[in-house]
Amino acid sequence: MDQVTPPPVRRIAVEREPQVVAPTASPNGTSTAAARPSVSARLRAGRPLLGSVRERMRVESVWLAYGDNWVVRDVSLPVRQGEVLALIGASGSGKTTLLRSLNRLTEVTAGAARAGQISLDGQEIHGLEVNALRRRVSMVFQQPNPFPMSIFDNVAYALAEQSPPRGRRRRRSAELEHAVHDALHRAGLYEEVAGDLDRSALNLSGGQQQRLCIARALAAQPEVLLLDEPCSALDPISTATIEELIVQLRESVAIVIVTHNLQQAFRVADHVAFMHLGELVEYGPGEQVFDRPAQQRTREYIGGAFG
Amino acid sequence: MSTSTPELTSPPSGLSVRRPPRQSTASWPLLDRAGYLLCWATGIALCLIAVGIVLYMLVKGISYLRPSLLLESPAPSLQQSKAGGFLDPIEGTFVLTAVAIAIAAPIGVALATWLSEYGQSSRLARAVESAVEIIAGTPSIVLAIFGLLVFSQSFLGFLSQNAADGAVTGQSFLAAGAIMALLALPLIVGAAREGLAQIPDRTREASHALGKTRATTIRHVLLPSIRSNIAEGVVLGMGRVIGDTAIVIILLGGTLKTEPESGTPIVGLLRGTGSTLTNYVYYNSPAGEGNAHEKAYAAAFVLLMIVLALNFAVTRISGGRGGRVDRTGGSWWRLAGAQGLIRRPQGARESGSEPRS
Numbered sequence: 001m002d003q004v005t006p007p008p009v010r011r012i013a014v015e016r017e018p019q020v021v022a023p024t025a026s027p028n029g030t031s032t033a034a035a036r037p038s039v040s041a042r043l044r045a046g047r048p049l050l051g052s053v054r055e056r057m058r059v060e061s062v063w064l065a066y067g068d069n070w071v072v073r074d075v076s077l078p079v080r081q082g083e084v085l086a087l088i089g090a091s092g093s094g095k096t097t098l099l100r101s102l103n104r105l106t107e108v109t110a111g112a113a114r115a116g117q118i119s120l121d122g123q124e125i126h127g128l129e130v131n132a133l134r135r136r137v138s139m140v141f142q143q144p145n146p147f148p149m150s151i152f153d154n155v156a157y158a159l160a161e162q163s164p165p166r167g168r169r170r171r172r173s174a175e176l177e178h179a180v181h182d183a184l185h186r187a188g189l190y191e192e193v194a195g196d197l198d199r200s201a202l203n204l205s206g207g208q209q210q211r212l213c214i215a216r217a218l219a220a221q222p223e224v225l226l227l228d229e230p231c232s233a234l235d236p237i238s239t240a241t242i243e244e245l246i247v248q249l250r251e252s253v254a255i256v257i258v259t260h261n262l263q264q265a266f267r268v269a270d271h272v273a274f275m276h277l278g279e280l281v282e283y284g285p286g287e288q289v290f291d292r293p294a295q296q297r298t299r300e301y302i303g304g305a306f307g
Numbered sequence: 308m309s310t311s312t313p314e315l316t317s318p319p320s321g322l323s324v325r326r327p328p329r330q331s332t333a334s335w336p337l338l339d340r341a342g343y344l345l346c347w348a349t350g351i352a353l354c355l356i357a358v359g360i361v362l363y364m365l366v367k368g369i370s371y372l373r374p375s376l377l378l379e380s381p382a383p384s385l386q387q388s389k390a391g392g393f394l395d396p397i398e399g400t401f402v403l404t405a406v407a408i409a410i411a412a413p414i415g416v417a418l419a420t421w422l423s424e425y426g427q428s429s430r431l432a433r434a435v436e437s438a439v440e441i442i443a444g445t446p447s448i449v450l451a452i453f454g455l456l457v458f459s460q461s462f463l464g465f466l467s468q469n470a471a472d473g474a475v476t477g478q479s480f481l482a483a484g485a486i487m488a489l490l491a492l493p494l495i496v497g498a499a500r501e502g503l504a505q506i507p508d509r510t511r512e513a514s515h516a517l518g519k520t521r522a523t524t525i526r527h528v529l530l531p532s533i534r535s536n537i538a539e540g541v542v543l544g545m546g547r548v549i550g551d552t553a554i555v556i557i558l559l560g561g562t563l564k565t566e567p568e569s570g571t572p573i574v575g576l577l578r579g580t581g582s583t584l585t586n587y588v589y590y591n592s593p594a595g596e597g598n599a600h601e602k603a604y605a606a607a608f609v610l611l612m613i614v615l616a617l618n619f620a621v622t623r624i625s626g627g628r629g630g631r632v633d634r635t636g637g638s639w640w641r642l643a644g645a646q647g648l649i650r651r652p653q654g655a656r657e658s659g660s661e662p663r664s
Binding site for chain 1: 507509516528531
């Protein structure tokens with residue numbers, strides 16, 4: 001076997017493809033950074049596109065600004081349950097701002113302005129009560145940020161409407177326990193921590209803390225899960241675990257992930273939106289954007305010409 | 308791919324490990340050497356002074372301290388041997404400290420929380436900070452006579468004792484405790500604000516992203532995690548309160564024994580007068596009227612031990628908080644005065660450092 005080119009980048013849950021496709025050269029001479037096997041072949045062979053895909057959120061002609069600086073310009077795209085939407089682009093492209101506007105976290109910054117419409121299940125999100133919205137559209141951040149409480153309390157905090165029962169001594173209802181265990185299962189963390197849920201969350205490893213944050217975000221059964229570069233602070237093994245988790249979760253929750261890492265986007269995404277300097281340059285199915293990008297700018301970014 | 312790097316945990320035995328040598332001052336210019344020696348000398352001198360104070364009080368105090376002194380109430384008498392001990396002053400110290408902290412702690416924490424979470428940019432917040440600074444800088448005697456003025460008003464008569472003709476004395480544990488609370492307040496506010504500033508913004512952001520209001524975040528995430536900071540502030544405040552004499556002399560009525568007012572158990576005690584170790588020491592010292600120097604030394608020794616124990620507790624509380632690097636060497640400087648503590652901490656909130664993308 002003559003491995004001149006590096007081993008192929010794998011899509012999650014698919015058999016390793018034996019042959020390697022020769023790198024395609026783009027018109028101005030730069031070649032794609034790494035050999036990227038034909039995705040359509042693998043999709044047929046391996047990971048299925050989910051049959052039932054329903055639209056959960058719709059972003060329509062959204063403009064977002066901090067002060068006088070328009071960071072997101074006229075972006076429209078759908079967010080669907082049953083698929084993973086990856087927002088890719090260089091720094092400053094507006095992808096994190098767009099993500100944060102989906103659960104109205106942009107409002108926390110003074111001087112933020114917006115135009116356009118974002119709707120969740122048909123309702124404009126600015127008409128909903130903000131905390132109710134955030135329980136339906138949860139977010140996981142780049143840095144794992146568990147609260148300084150026990151593992152159980154971290155997840156229970158997300159669940160209780162009023163004051164959550166804290167600590168071991170307060171009586172916990174069977175429902176609460178069940179809900180917490182369920183969330184930990186969905187986040188793939190339960191087996192690792194089941195022994196002692198009352199120990200401090202701060203003692204977990206980085207990958208476990210991030211999965212705890214995912215469990216916390218899933219606790220209230222959200223309809224949409226937003227992930228802002230969730231693996232950038234983690235080692236490759238934890239990253240792989242979380243990526244598999246994301247792919248499994250897409251069936252029950254609409255997922256939007258912002259990532260700097262093109263390989264990660266390639267591994268997990270069903271639809272990809274490429275943003276550049278605030279504008280949505282290209283939006284399409286993953287295999288189309290990576291293999292046959294329609295726009296020059298996209299080709300350049302994926303080929304590593306900038307970013 | 309079978310190459311594996313060998314486990315490297317320490318240098319192989321053939322390699323000699325050299326550590327950098329202690330820097331010698333022999334090559335320094337004369338002025339630098341003189342400065343270095345001066346620093347050393349000052350440090351040693353200060354150690355000697357501190358040891359001197361403790362040893363002197365120890366020797367004098369222990370020589371005059373008998374267990375009976377701690378257990379007997381003062382009883383006025385012409386003979387010293389029948390004049391009793393200082394149980395009441397000890398009792399008075401504890402009651403006064405308890406009242407002061409009971410008032411200062413909730414107010415201090417509430418103030419710190421408001422300043423930190425809600426008052427980032429408002430002018431009212433800056434005004435409040437200045438007000439706390441002014442109180443922190445006011446000499447305790449000034450606070451004491453202010454307190455006397457306030458509590459002598461007739462509508463506040465229920466807080467202290469009323470004389471037969473309706474005049475209000477304005478002197479009681481409650482009055483003294485309320486003014487003592489002002490002494491402890493800046494320390495508690497400072498410690499709590501420091502604790503809140505150390506919690507990174509992303510923790511608050513995580514809570515908001517879960518759909519929790521700011522009030523819920525404060526109650527269930529922020530305040531529980533600054534418990535040790537609040538404890539540190541409280542103990543610092545206690546140290547300040549226990550050591551103060553001016554307020555006790557003016558606002559506590561100067562009765563050697565604790566004299567509760569009118570029968571009702573706790574309220575009567577709080578409205579009554581008494582003494583604390585500080586004014587007992589003053590009273591019995593050569594400057595006071597009691598003329599029992601030995602008892603003054605013994606009481607001063609007990610007082611010093613209490614304050615040292617509190618200092619030790621502060622170090623334990625703040626040191627046990629995950630070993631943050633504290634170049635200022637602990638909290639001793641806060642005991643000297645609370646100036647500058649309630650300014651917005653310099654190394655302020657570590658806001659999410661992720662670049663916007």
